[in-house]
Amino acid sequence: MLALGRLLELTLTGREPSEAIQLCADGCRLQWKTEGVLEVDPLGGRDSGLDLLLSAGIHGDETAPVELLERLLHDIASCRLLPAVRLLLVLGNPAALRRGERFVSYDLNRLFGGGEPSVSGPEALRAVELELQAELFFAQPQRRRLHYDLHTAMRGSQIEQFALHPCGAQPPTREQLARLQAGGMQAVLLQNGTSATFSAFTSRRLAAEAFTLELGQARPFGENTTIDLSRLEALLRALIEGREPPVAGDLQQLQLFRVAREVVRHSDAFRLYLDDSVENFTELVPGSLLAEDGDGRSWRVEERGARIVFPNPKVRNGLRAGLIVVPAALDDVCD
Numbered sequence: 223m224l225a226l227g228r229l230l231e232l233t234l235t236g237r238e239p240s241e242a243i244q245l246c247a248d249g250c251r252l253q254w255k256t257e258g259v260l261e262v263d264p265l266g267g268r269d270s271g272l273d274l275l276l277s278a279g280i281h282g283d284e285t286a287p288v289e290l291l292e293r294l295l296h297d298i299a300s301c302r303l304l305p306a307v308r309l310l311l312v313l314g315n316p317a318a319l320r321r322g323e324r325f326v327s328y329d330l331n332r333l334f335g336g337g338e339p340s341v342s343g344p345e346a347l348r349a350v351e352l353e354l355q356a357e358l359f360f361a362q363p364q365r366r367r368l369h370y371d372l373h374t375a376m377r378g379s380q381i382e383q384f385a386l387h388p389c390g391a392q393p394p395t396r397e398q399l400a401r402l403q404a405g406g407m408q409a410v411l412l413q414n415g416t417s418a419t420f421s422a423f424t425s426r427r428l429a430a431e432a433f434t435l436e437l438g439q440a441r442p443f444g445e446n447t448t449i450d451l452s453r454l455e456a457l458l459r460a461l462i463e464g465r466e467p468p469v470a471g472d473l474q475q476l477q478l479f480r481v482a483r484e485v486v487r488h489s490d491a492f493r494l495y496l497d498d499s500v501e502n503f504t505e506l507v508p509g510s511l512l513a514e515d516g517d518g519r520s521w522r523v524e525e526r527g528a529r530i531v532f533p534n535p536k537v538r539n540g541l542r543a544g545l546i547v548v549p550a551a552l553d554d555v556c557d
């Protein structure tokens with residue numbers, strides 16, 4: 223296998239490759255762009271016109287999707303997977319991946335598109351670097367742009383694999399949803415308002431079809447045996463080879479939700495009245511008190527069918543401490 227096929231090893235050891243460009247025997251070209259970022263260009267005749275950005279490890283303790291990207295790259299670098307797309311592979315936060323922690327000094331996925339101008343440190347620099355890499359990659363006109371940002375969650379989930387549609391993006395199409403369903407996603411959560419995530423950046427600023435994918439519970443490297451990524455892996459292999467898999471028109475199996483309210487931690491007085499064992503998508507009791515903060519702020523459950531996603535009282539002040547979500551209908555979501 224070509225040395226550039228070992229992107230994870232290079233990244234975890236903080237080494238630069240001795241050659242930044244290598245050619246596979248079948249003619250595809252691998253180019254190391256910067257730490258954790260590798261571009262794959264197909265042979266001219268095999269290019270399907272898709273620019274595909276796959277990112278993982280934006281949070282350094284979410285390793286299953288990093289292992290998935292590494293498997294795909296190994297197969298590309300040993301000519302077992304023949305790309306027919308331009309592909310950018312991104313290991314988001316190398317310093318945090320080396321520590322096995324969500325972040326080093328600030329959550330990287332809150333810093334894209336100038337999310338927190340006052341924040342400095344390694345993640346602020348990395349956000350700018352990844353924005354630049356994504357901009358360069360998606361700079362070619364007349365091509366289809368697709369970005370999946372792969373994550374795993376801190377908690378267990380009643381719906382194990384789901385996609386988040388970023389704030390500010392065009393409503394998803396039925397075809398996009400069907401593709402996600404084909405990749406094993408059981409639900410799609412539509413967000414509104416603003417957000418400074420990587421997928422919101424590529425969708426809003428770079429006009430990519432972009433989704434964050436949640437793929438199970440976060441575990442350290444080598445301990446991801448209970449997460450089944452087979453459907454997503456099959457979808458990604460098909461996309462990479464330029465075989466758009468047949469997408470079922472029937473979206474009945476796919477659950478849809480929208481964010482009704484965001485719970486934001488404003489101060490150290492913030493209290494979340496949910497047990498640590500509560501899973502994502504757990505139904506909330508109508509009328510119950512969900513959280514309180516200083517200045518008399520409180521969140522009481524008002525919405526019918528409300529569920530909680532990503533509850534986390536330990537975030538920094540000013541950041542999201544949970545999402546109250548409600549069911550949505552396909553006809554209200556898509557044209």
Ligand SMILES: O=C(O)CCC(=O)N[C@@H](CCC(=O)O)C(=O)O
Pocket residue numbers: 281331373374375376377386388419421434532533534
């Ligand atoms: O488990 C959690 O609390 C968070 C899991 C995670 O990292 N989720 C992403 C979602 C990004 C998005 O909203 O598109 C995040 O919080 O950054």
Ligand SMILES: [Zn+2]
Pocket residue numbers: 280281284373374
């Ligand atoms: Zn994450």
